[in-house]
Amino acid sequence: MxxxxxxxxxxxxxxxxxxxxxxxxxxxxxxxxxxxxxxxxxxxxxxxxxxxxxxxxxxxxxxxxxxxxxxxxxxxxxxxxxxxxxxxxxxxxxxxxxxxxxxxxxxxxxxxxxxxxxxxxxxxxxxxxxxxxxQYFPSKIPEAEQSADVNVTPKEKDILDLLAKGHSYLEISSLCYISVKTLKWHIHNIYRKLHANNRTEALNKYFGR
Missing domain, CATH: 3.40.50.2300 (Response regulator)
Structure with missing residues (x-):
């Protein structure tokens, strides 16, 4: 509740x-x-x-x-x-x-x-x-400039793009043809790689402030 x-x-x-x-x-x-x-x-x-x-x-x-x-x-x-x-x-x-x-x-x-x-x-x-x-973020940081441990997979990049557009978990799972449980597993990995605690922090770190 x-x-x-x-x-x-x-x-x-x-x-x-x-x-x-x-x-x-x-x-x-x-x-x-x-x-x-x-x-x-x-x-x-x-x-x-x-x-x-x-x-x-x-x-x-x-x-x-x-x-x-x-x-x-x-x-x-x-x-x-x-x-x-x-x-x-x-x-x-x-x-x-x-x-x-x-x-x-x-x-x-x-x-x-x-x-x-x-x-x-x-x-x-x-x-x-x-x-x-x-619109206030610069273009995505070139891969060469990203931290060595930020090895984002193509699927995780797609998820980051959809998160940036404001989609909900249900919408992203539908667009990516995966279950919400699988999506949460991907997001957990994204947060771990980016050392982020939430969506906003992850987007800031991946796309740049």
Whole structure:
């Protein structure tokens, strides 16, 4: 059971997210807050596994909520769920401590997959956001310049490319014609070779900052 707290001021979006979480018994909705100041009190009280938060709140920015609460809730992971795709918002949210950035137009299964991956230690990001992030990366480091122990196989390179585009595990397993269990084994090997602990760190190390 993954406990979730929602910070969203629009009633229709609250209803939509509540319905999505209610469709899967593996999720527990702890509560919903409309205002940032109220959310901070509730997050500190409940210490949820995942907080889904909008940026544009009536009182303070959702980014400020993440920045304020991250040091106080070390085990809570923050997913920014927003209509904003501007570069400044993306980087400010990630710098504040958010581990995931999902646009609201995502399909329900993509949102649920994103919560699962975030809870499992990944950093799910919508593909349109991932493209913006990759625009700031230089071209892939030439193989001769990579560390000698980074011997990435063709299959692992394909997986890295798909991870960079923001695909979920289920989508990658389908595109690569392998099971999710096999995919996780490949990702484990990728992390080991790159000395990385999560998706973002692995992509940074492989493609360059």
């Amino acid at each position: 993954i406990s979730v707290f929602i910070v969203e001021d629009r009633v229709e979006q609250q209803i939509y997210l509540r319905a999505i979480l209610g469709s899967d018994h593996n999720f527990e909705l702890l509560g919903i807050a409309k205002y940032g100041h109220e959310a901070q009190k509730q997050i500190l009280k409940y210490q949820p596994d995942v907080v889904m938060i909008d940026i544009g709140l009536p009182d303070i920015s959702g980014i400020d909520v993440v920045r304020n609460m991250k040091p106080l809730c070390e085990n809570t992971k923050f997913m920014v769920l927003t209509v904003h795709e501007e570069d400044e918002n993306v980087f400010e949210a990630l710098k504040a401590g958010a581990q995931s950035y999902i646009v609201k137009k995502s399909k329900p299964y993509q949102i649920l997959d994103g919560i699962r991956e975030l809870h499992a230690g990944e950093s799910p990001i919508s593909s349109c956001i991932a493209v913006k992030l990759l």
